[in-house]
Amino acid sequence: MATVTVMDEPEHFSFPVLAKLASFGMMVVGLVAFGLTWIGGVELAMTGWVIAAWYCLGFPLFATLFLSISHLSSSGWHVVIKRVPEAMTRYLPVAAGTFVLIALAALFSNFYEWAHPVDHGDLHSELLAGKRAWLNPSSFVIRMAIYFGIWIAASWALVRASRKQDVDGDVKHTTTGRRVAAPYAALFAITVTFASIDYIMSVEPTWFSTMFGVYQFAGIMESGFAMLALLLIFLQQTGYLRKSVNENHYHNVGIWLLASATFWAYIWFCQFMLIWYSNIPEETQHYLARWEGPWFWVSFGLNPLINWVIPFLILLPRPNKRNPKMLAIAACFALGGRFIDLWQLVAPRSHPVDGIPHAAAGVWTVVVVGTLVGVLGLFLFVTLKALEKAPLLAKKDPYYVESVHHHL
Amino acid sequence: MPDEENKLFFGVFTDEDDCLEATKACTEANFTYHDVLAPYAVHGLDRAMGLPFSKITWVTFLCGMMGCTIAFLGMGYMSYWDWPLNIGGKETLPVPAMIPIMFELTVLFGGVCTMLALFAFCFLFPGKQARLFHARQTDDRFVIVLEVDEDFNEAKAREIFTANHAEDIREVDADYDINSGPEGAA
Numbered sequence: 001m002a003t004v005t006v007m008d009e010p011e012h013f014s015f016p017v018l019a020k021l022a023s024f025g026m027m028v029v030g031l032v033a034f035g036l037t038w039i040g041g042v043e044l045a046m047t048g049w050v051i052a053a054w055y056c057l058g059f060p061l062f063a064t065l066f067l068s069i070s071h072l073s074s075s076g077w078h079v080v081i082k083r084v085p086e087a088m089t090r091y092l093p094v095a096a097g098t099f100v101l102i103a104l105a106a107l108f109s110n111f112y113e114w115a116h117p118v119d120h121g122d123l124h125s126e127l128l129a130g131k132r133a134w135l136n137p138s139s140f141v142i143r144m145a146i147y148f149g150i151w152i153a154a155s156w157a158l159v160r161a162s163r164k165q166d167v168d169g170d171v172k173h174t175t176t177g178r179r180v181a182a183p184y185a186a187l188f189a190i191t192v193t194f195a196s197i198d199y200i201m202s203v204e205p206t207w208f209s210t211m212f213g214v215y216q217f218a219g220i221m222e223s224g225f226a227m228l229a230l231l232l233i234f235l236q237q238t239g240y241l242r243k244s245v246n247e248n249h250y251h252n253v254g255i256w257l258l259a260s261a262t263f264w265a266y267i268w269f270c271q272f273m274l275i276w277y278s279n280i281p282e283e284t285q286h287y288l289a290r291w292e293g294p295w296f297w298v299s300f301g302l303n304p305l306i307n308w309v310i311p312f313l314i315l316l317p318r319p320n321k322r323n324p325k326m327l328a329i330a331a332c333f334a335l336g337g338r339f340i341d342l343w344q345l346v347a348p349r350s351h352p353v354d355g356i357p358h359a360a361a362g363v364w365t366v367v368v369v370g371t372l373v374g375v376l377g378l379f380l381f382v383t384l385k386a387l388e389k390a391p392l393l394a395k396k397d398p399y400y401v402e403s404v405h406h407h408l
Numbered sequence: 409m410p411d412e413e414n415k416l417f418f419g420v421f422t423d424e425d426d427c428l429e430a431t432k433a434c435t436e437a438n439f440t441y442h443d444v445l446a447p448y449a450v451h452g453l454d455r456a457m458g459l460p461f462s463k464i465t466w467v468t469f470l471c472g473m474m475g476c477t478i479a480f481l482g483m484g485y486m487s488y489w490d491w492p493l494n495i496g497g498k499e500t501l502p503v504p505a506m507i508p509i510m511f512e513l514t515v516l517f518g519g520v521c522t523m524l525a526l527f528a529f530c531f532l533f534p535g536k537q538a539r540l541f542h543a544r545q546t547d548d549r550f551v552i553v554l555e556v557d558e559d560f561n562e563a564k565a566r567e568i569f570t571a572n573h574a575e576d577i578r579e580v581d582a583d584y585d586i587n588s589g590p591e592g593a594a
Contacts (some may be wrong), residue, residue, distance in 0.1 A: 273504045279496065318461070407452070
């Protein structure tokens with residue numbers, strides 16, 4: 001087993017010109033769409049931007065956690081594909097750039113109602129005043145810096161250990177990775193919980209759900225595995241990893257996608273059911289804005305259908321998990337579902353700001369898909385560019401041989 | 409399975425990998441299996457024997473759906489048709505509250521029916537006498553049992569078994585069991 005089969009495939013990825021042009025095209029579409037949404041006002045534009053920035057931040061966050069989980073569980077199957085999540089983490093510093101706009105929105109606009117609260121002398125204003133200690137622009141920006149600091153430092157340490165191993169093949173780099181992964185997994189849970197509260201939940205500042213962090217985590221995992229599957233299929237279609245990645249690796253990614261989609265459905269439903277059951281106005285306001293009117297079909301129809309029912313039924317039979325085409329279809333549904341999920345979280349609001357009922361403008365926010373396309377183009381460009389920087393196969397990883405011979 | 413009772417030809421292996429390799433060779437040589445017996449589930453053995461993908465997943469899926477439906481109809485009957493009560497101002501057919509139970513019954517029916525179907529497929533029941541080709545077949549020995557039909561090539565079978573370090577090779581009657589064999593109740 002000591003001899004490793006020489007793979008008859010390119011060792012280095014080179015960014016295809018067509019893909020490069022496509023990602024630039026997506027960015028242009030995004031810029032135009034984002035510019036157009038400003039006609040609808042800062043709230044509409046920022047709705048699109050927050051969805052897009054948080055959506056794409058999910059991929060590098062997923063990638064750091066995927067690498068950490070693999071380290072902590074001593075798994076070996078992922079070694080032939082691990083360059084892809086490693087490249088995904090390189091988007092984190094760029095994501096920090098996209099979040100600067102969100103920080104600016106908190107500082108200078110009324111997108112986040114808590115940022116510049118007006119005292120109307122009612123209970124709503126009283127509730128907002130009570131949350132001032134956490135929800136204020138300066139601590140919002142400081143927390144943002146802390147989150148990104150932790151994420152970038154951890155991803156840098158994980159990727160650096162892997163790159164060093166490419167040179168000397170020393171097992172100690174795997175141990176280093178493990179040492180980073182253990183505390184990072186805990187830090188990830190805390191930072192992602194608070195980040196999701198800061199950026200998404202605080203859009204409706206008087207509403208809260210104690211399950212919100214894990215709900216966003218579930219969505220991040222589902223869309224992350226979907227993106228990983230699509231990137232792998234893209235690489236194989238363009239002639240890379242043809243021999244080293246086979247249906248057994250797809251099978252594992254498919255299992256993860258099926259499991260995380262189901263986990264998302266479980267958390268999504270639990271959050272709703274607990275609030276529906278206890279029926280406390282402070283909590284139900286969020287669901288009331290989505291229960292009545294056309295939003296019902298988005299929040300309670302499309303959302304579970306696209307995020308869970310369809311991917312679940314597609315991925316349930318074993319042969320479909322091993323078939324890149326079926327896996328790609330399920331992944332596209334999961335990625336579309338992630339947008340629907342965030343869209344119905346950010347766009348309709350239970351409490352109107354400055355007399356503008358947001359749910360009324362809700363249907364128009366479908367234009368914000370354009371903004372998402374743009375940031376997605378940016379993510380793809382950064383990731384594929386980062387993929388060029390290192391060999392596609394980590395041949396000196398101690399688990400490399402196990403990964404090549406992975407069999408399910 | 410052939411109509412008339414064929415004689416059986418079996419080899420006993422001490423190692424999982426030997427058994428797996430021998431099975432692959434037997435499948436390639438088109439032998440008819442009586443069965444391949446192992447003390448535990450050997451990874452890839454079903455594929456090596458050329459067996460089709462198990463149908464039992466369909467039993468799990470359909471019985472799971474059945475459990476889900478029964479849960480819904482049962483609760484619906486009780487809380488909507490038979491004895492509607494106003495509980496906390498909720499609907500008398502409170503679908504969100506039913507979903508956890510529908511989920512539980514899906515899992516319960518899926519799981520239990522899978523087990524029962526497995527027993528039925530394998531014709532297992534309490535008190536069934538185990539048929540053993542080797543006394544350590546349920547401990548640490550692997551047995552490949554082939555049917556001696558008209559295409560059976562004994563030399564070839566013997567060659568495959570020997571090449572994979574079989575510790576015992578023999579041809580026996582169709583109803584062979586170690587308890588009825590020459591060794592008697594060992």
